[in-house]
Amino acid sequence: MRFENEKIHSKVITRKIEVGGLTKSQLIQKLQQYSILMNEYAEKLLADDKFTTSDTKYNLQTVELTAGNLGFPDGATTDQLFKKANELGLELCPLELGPYLRLEYLDQPEGYSGNSLQRNEAPSGSITIASETLSEDADFPKGFYLRRINGVLWLRGYNVDYLHVWNPNDHFIFCQT
Template sequence: MCIENKKLYPNCPIISRKVVVGGLTKLQLIQKLQQHSILMNEYGERLIADDKFTTSDTKYSLQTVELTVSDLGFPNGANTTQIFKRASDLGLELCPLELAAHLRLGYLDQPEGYSGNSLQHQAPSGSITIASEILTEDDDFPKGFYLRRINGALWLRGYRADHLHIWNHDDHFIFCQT
């Protein structure tokens, strides 16, 4: 596929959402996730429990944009550094880490993802990865969150990916618009 023939951001279809972030302590945010029956995997729990995961005392709104890796100009996929750099070059920003939990609470009608066997070391079908600052280079520590709905259950899941990981062209990411 030739990049010149593909519509790239901002001239491609996007999903834009306004997300209110902040105003809750970490404990209140976790309780709210539990009240809405949001499930978390071990990586998600580890990430949200870490001292580097902080919440804002003040509520504020962010405009987000959901794009595929291909929409950013990578028809054959790319690593996280390439994806984040291209997004920055296009005027998009990384999301605060807490945005993932607030988005999960506000996006309760996410379409069902494929629940069959996911291929290891790939983003699951139907998942949306939140582009956020990576807290540590430690490959054993989660790098961020993704949203998923499987068998009717809503998930806020953490993921690990080293700097060599290649995201597929159709993997979805959420960035903040400036």
Template sequence: MGIYPDCRMITRTIEVGGLTKSQLYAKMQQYSILMNEYGERLFFDDRFPTSNTKYSLKTVELNVRNLGFPDGATTDHIFKKARDLGLDLCPLEVGPYLRLEYLDQPDSHSGIPSQHQAPTGSITIAAEVIAADDEFPKGFYLRRMNGELWLRGYVADHLHVWSPDDHFIFCHPKKP
């Protein structure tokens, strides 16, 4: 297991933007995408922006270990190291758009969910946090469970340590 960019990773190019928030939500409903309470709270918050213009982004999925954290790390450490390695945080709207494009995500077969841990098979979107409040969702993660696609929100305080095996999606920087 190497450190980015000399590691196993998954890259995707996705189309983002071009829909209003209501159109984006309707499209997710059309694909039977489920949301938890945190996901809905984040999605419908006025501070969650969506772009009227369609644009293309290249993303990279890797785990916390591939950022140089064999014992895990906090969100701040993960995001700082990713930036140091040349990756960007994603716009928050990447969560719903990636969920719509990644319909064949493998099913996670985890048993009892662990509180204070990312679920097995989930992929967290690395995005700027829009509210400092520890009770407000910090971002989205994707999960497929029992054949159902989810766009879920999560809460984590600044002390939360992510597992070295937790997966994150970052964006490649736009070329000038």
């Protein structure tokens, strides 16, 4: 089944992103060149031997939507979100998309930087890249998200367990087949 916008009940954003062609060290250097900051989790993901980059450039068509767009007005777990997206013909993204998307999406709107953030909640204005996890270890980051705070672009890693319920307004990036 191919993803069709009519199956989603609200606005979706599609992007075509070129991925690959850089080594891991070149990718990290490019993030630094663009003054993109990373948290400890993002650094841990990039440093892991299981995080690989493609030697060859390729294009991905991405779809940004919310948990609510996927039909979860009360939120859903990661597994529920990924299963529903798959039913709609969307796929998980390769983990290497995170840094490349961060480098392409330089005009991300500002997120709220206040301290009213609830623990175990996606930050305001963030976009989570839906991807396979590298490790089932509870302490290992599960993937990347993008954020802009006080004009600074971030590539951040996150960690949630299988019980975590994402809010209906949390944004995700999936790939189109």
